[in-house]
Amino acid sequence: GENVEQHPSTLSVQEGDSAVIKCTYSDSASNYFPWYKQELGKGPQLIIDIRSNVGEKKDQRIAVTLNKTAKHFSLHITETQPEDSAVYFCAASPGSSASKIIFGSGTRLSIRP
Amino acid sequence: GAVVSQHPSWVICKSGTSVKIECRSLDFQATTMFWYRQFPKQSLMLMATSNEGSKATYEQGVEKDKFLINHASLTLSTLTVTSAHPEDSSFYICSARDQGGLAITYEQYFGPGTRLTVT
Numbered sequence: 001g002e003n004v005e006q007h008p009s010t011l012s013v014q015e016g017d018s019a020v021i022k023c024t025y026s027d028s029a030s031n032y033f034p035w036y037k038q039e040l041g042k043g044p045q046l047i048i049d050i051r052s053n054v055g056e057k058k059d060q061r062i063a064v065t066l067n068k069t070a071k072h073f074s075l076h077i078t079e080t081q082p083e084d085s086a087v088y089f090c091a092a093s094p095g096s097s098a099s100k101i102i103f104g105s106g107t108r109l110s111i112r113p
Numbered sequence: 114g115a116v117v118s119q120h121p122s123w124v125i126c127k128s129g130t131s132v133k134i135e136c137r138s139l140d141f142q143a144t145t146m147f148w149y150r151q152f153p154k155q156s157l158m159l160m161a162t163s164n165e166g167s168k169a170t171y172e173q174g175v176e177k178d179k180f181l182i183n184h185a186s187l188t189l190s191t192l193t194v195t196s197a198h199p200e201d202s203s204f205y206i207c208s209a210r211d212q213g214g215l216a217i218t219y220e221q222y223f224g225p226g227t228r229l230t231v232t
Contacts, residue, residue, distance in 0.1 A: 032219040043119075043206050043223040044157065051219070089156060093219060100147060101208075101221055103157045 002027040002094040006104030014112050019080055021107045023090035024072040032093035033066060033073050034101065037086045044089060048075070077109075085111045115141045117209050119224035126197055126231055133193045134227045136207030142187040143209035147221065148180075151204040163190040197231040204228050 003026040013019045025033075031052040036044035050057045050064045050073065057064050061080075066073040077084055090104040116139040126132050136146055144165045149157040161182055162170040169182035181193040190209075194201055205228075208221040 034220070036223075041226070041228075043117075043208075043225045045223070046220060049220065099145065099210075100159055100162055102159065105156045 002030060002092055002102045004090060004092050004102050004104040006090050006107060008107060009105065010108045010110070012110045012112060013080055015080055015082060017080055019075075019077045019084070019109055021075045021088055021090065021109075022072060023074070023092075023104050024070075025092040026071065027092070027094040028068075028071065030092040030094045032101075033064070034091050034093075035062075035064060035075050036089045036091065036103075038089065038106075039086050047088075080111050082111050082113060085109060115139075115209075115211050115222045117207065117222045117224040119205075119207060119227050121227060122225065123228040124230070126229070128198055128231055129196055131193055131195045132197055132229060133191055134205055134207075134229075136190045136192070136209070136224055138188045138209045138211075138222070141209075141211040143190075143211065144187060146184060146190040146207055146209045148182060148190075148192050149206045149208070151206060151226075153204075157206060160192075194229065197229070199231045202229055202231045 006023045034049035035047050037047045038044040048059050048062050048064050050066050061078045063076040088107045091101045093101050118137045120135045146163040148160045151157045159172050160175045163182045163184040165184045171177045184190040204226050206226040208223045
């Protein structure tokens with residue numbers, strides 16, 4: 001089955017700097033790659049996603065890149081703000097049915113004021 | 114956007130009792146819902162896929178007789194933890210896909226989670 005690896009597990013950046021989180025996946029049939037932000041005690045919230053026919057997608061300060069050949073994708077957050085502090089999860093959805101989503105291990109992002 | 118609710122948000126029960134958690138899609142129909150379990154400082158682990166009108170599909174290692182899933186309508190799925198034990202204490206999260214339209218949708222909407230504590 002699909003296996004998603006995520007790095008780093010923790011990340012601390014100065015407010016205003018950029019943060020990058022990287023993930024790799026194993027199933028070449030995966031075609032949907034969402035990123036979620038989870039705050040303490042809450043469910044995950046989708047912040048951006050990308051499909052396999054696209055190499056890059058941007059939404060204001062957040063961008064995601066996908067390299068299907070290498071089977072890796074990354075989340076980029078620019079001009080970080082204190083409210084960006086949270087746990088971020090990458091995920092992959094295997095197969096054309098795009099049914100279940102397999103999560104990475106998570107990255108705890110802390111923004112230093 | 115689409116909203117998924119869960120009830121209760123937290124529950125404490127005694128060892129050996131059963132607990133039911135509800136997951137509802139509030140403004141869309143969901144033929145497929147998913148149940149996840151998350152232990153402290155860990156990732157979400159998929160437990161099972163809940164299909165409306167049919168039996169749930171459980172992930173390897175998840176006991177189907179212990180975690181009973183019922184998806185009786187297009188907006189409601191329930192997870193019942195039977196004969197709960199302290200090791201079942203966890204954060205249970207459901208998600209749902211909006212499948213009311215003709216287009217294939219990929220996005221899953223997550224509920225706020227239910228924290229279960231078994232004493």
